[in-house]
Amino acid sequence: MAVALVIVGVPMTLAGALLYVLPGPGSPVLVIGLATLITGLVMLGSRAGQG
Numbered sequence: 669m670a671v672a673l674v675i676v677g678v679p680m681t682l683a684g685a686l687l688y689v690l691p692g693p694g695s696p697v698l699v700i701g702l703a704t705l706i707t708g709l710v711m712l713g714s715r716a717g718q719g
Contacts, residue, residue, distance in 0.1 A: 669711065670708045670709075670711035670712045670715070671708070671712070672708070673704050673705070673707055673708030673711065674705060674708035674709060674712065675708075676704055676708075677701050677702070677703075677704035677705030677706075677707075677708055678701075678705060679701075680697060680700060680701030680704060680705075681698065681701035681702055681704075681705050682701075683697055683701065684696075684697035684698025684699070684700070684701045684702075685698055
């Protein structure tokens, strides 16, 4: 699940950043992409010590 969130979060963040720089409504996409990416990374980090 965490890897899926990271895989989805990276392109959403990049697309949101591109839309934010270009004239357009990029803020919602950027925020959702960053939230998804950070959530996935935190989930991966919390499992790193287990093994």
